[in-house]
Amino acid sequence: MFKANEAYLKLPGNYLFSEIASRVSEYCERNPDKAGRIVRLGIGDVTQPLAPAVVEALHAAVDEMAEAQSFRGYAPDLGYDFLRQAIAEHDFAARGALVYPDEVFVSDGAKSDSGNIQEIFSADARIAVCDPVYPVYVDSNVMAGRTGTYDASTGLWSDVTYMPCTQQNGFTPELPGPDADVSLIYLCFPNNPTGAVIDKPHLQAWVDYANEHGAVIVYDAAYEAYIADPMLPHSIYECNGARTCAIEIRSFSKNAGFTGTRLGYTVVPRDLKDANGVSMHGLWARRHGTKFNGAPYIVQRAGEAVYSERGRCETQAQISSYMENARIILEGLRSAGYTVSGGENAPYIWLKTPDGCSSWDFFDQLLESVQVVGTPGSGFGPSGEGYFRLTAFGTRESAQEAIRRIRAL
Numbered sequence: 312m313f314k315a316n317e318a319y320l321k322l323p324g325n326y327l328f329s330e331i332a333s334r335v336s337e338y339c340e341r342n343p344d345k346a347g348r349i350v351r352l353g354i355g356d357v358t359q360p361l362a363p364a365v366v367e368a369l370h371a372a373v374d375e376m377a378e379a380q381s382f383r384g385y386a387p388d389l390g391y392d393f394l395r396q397a398i399a400e401h402d403f404a405a406r407g408a409l410v411y412p413d414e415v416f417v418s419d420g421a422k423s424d425s426g427n428i429q430e431i432f433s434a435d436a437r438i439a440v441c442d443p444v445y446p447v448y449v450d451s452n453v454m455a456g457r458t459g460t461y462d463a464s465t466g467l468w469s470d471v472t473y474m475p476c477t478q479q480n481g482f483t484p485e486l487p488g489p490d491a492d493v494s495l496i497y498l499c500f501p502n503n504p505t506g507a508v509i510d511k512p513h514l515q516a517w518v519d520y521a522n523e524h525g526a527v528i529v530y531d532a533a534y535e536a537y538i539a540d541p542m543l544p545h546s547i548y549e550c551n552g553a554r555t556c557a558i559e560i561r562s563f564s565k566n567a568g569f570t571g572t573r574l575g576y577t578v579v580p581r582d583l584k585d586a587n588g589v590s591m592h593g594l595w596a597r598r599h600g601t602k603f604n605g606a607p608y609i610v611q612r613a614g615e616a617v618y619s620e621r622g623r624c625e626t627q628a629q630i631s632s633y634m635e636n637a638r639i640i641l642e643g644l645r646s647a648g649y650t651v652s653g654g655e656n657a658p659y660i661w662l663k664t665p666d667g668c669s670s671w672d673f674f675d676q677l678l679e680s681v682q683v684v685g686t687p688g689s690g691f692g693p694s695g696e697g698y699f700r701l702t703a704f705g706t707r708e709s710a711q712e713a714i715r716r717i718r719a720l
């Protein structure tokens with residue numbers, strides 16, 4: 312009789328979002344008159360439609376696919392040159408960071424890349440993650456059998472190094488100690504869920520640490536477009552030495568509304584070599600070639616349009632609008648006496664629950680008394696307990712209404 316992959320059986324249930332959905336639907340059943348009043352600030356999905364420049368590029372690419380002369384079949388596994396070049400130029404060269412077009416691997420999004428990247432590292436690589444954390448980094452390593460045993464009482468895996476991000480350290484992780492023995496370090500800035508950012512000296516310290524200790528940093532910059540402070544780095548390759556120790560993952564989901572259109576990319580520099588001199592660029596190319604048949608032509612043309620002058624202008628307007636929501640939420644909560652962070656260079660607002668209330672108790676309280684839905688911080692890891700995440704991706708009206716109601720609590 313066949314057997315399932317035991318590593319998958321170790322995964323705890325997707326507790327967070329299914330639990331949120333079930334509490335909301337149970338509330339709606341009990342209170343049908345209030346169901347229509349619910350304001351959702353829990354989602355990480357965008358709400359604005361694609362920018363006109365992007366839509367035009369999509370239409371034009373569809374027309375090309377309709378003609379024999381311009382029809383395209385399988386895309387190149389690693390991405391079309393027109394997009395890889397636009398990425399290298401606008402996302403890196405323009406910021407003084409050196410990334411060659413052939414080091415850019417175009418994909419269907421940052422979730423797949425951040426989940427798949429662990430495959431090219433040894434089975435005994437020890438991972439380090441922030442706590443709280445975007446769950447994909449840990450779960451993909453659980454599936455690969457790398458994380459040891461799960462302790463349901465603490466919510467921690469035995470073979471994972473956790474780096475608590477708390478109010479005390481400004482929600483930026485401290486470098487692992489000299490004996491930490493971590494080889495794969497996941498960092499995400501601007502951060503989901505805390506909305507924290509990292510400045511260049513701190514990011515440089517991580518790069519130096521990784522180079523000194525033979526570790527790799529997987530740098531998830533999915534929210535890079537939300538950085539408003541000109542002093543903050545947008546890419547890890549703005550730091551000296553990052554080409555020998557860092558992989559960067561980006562997404563078109565949050566800068567251009569591609570959550571349903573699907574496009575992202577990963578940079579693996581040619582200078583990134585393992586202890587035996589093996590090129591990780593070569594391994595990732597091999598993996599892509601075997602398991603991925605390229606992002607759709609029409610979507611890559613849409614991605615190219617994001618970098619056009621009009622595309623940049625229109626997507627920037629969308630980001631600014633979301634960031635105005637963030638400002639409304641942040642300032643509204645602050646003036647109501649809440650301790651809040653994030654929301655200035657990130658679309659996430661991280662608030663401390665009042666009076667030592669647990670994350671889930673606060674969730675219930677907001678749902679029951681003002682019909683506002685957010686995300687309990689404890690769902691992202693033990694250090695998220697006592698915190699709550701709100702997002703700026705809703706409409707202006709939902710942000711204003713949620714704040715009006717929370718203030719009236």
Ligand code: PLP
Pocket residue numbers: 355419420421422423425445499503531533561562563564569570574575
């Ligand atoms: N990385 C982080 C930190 C995210 O929060 C998300 C989505 O919410 C992703 C990656 C996934 O992005 P994509 O839509 O490109 O798969």
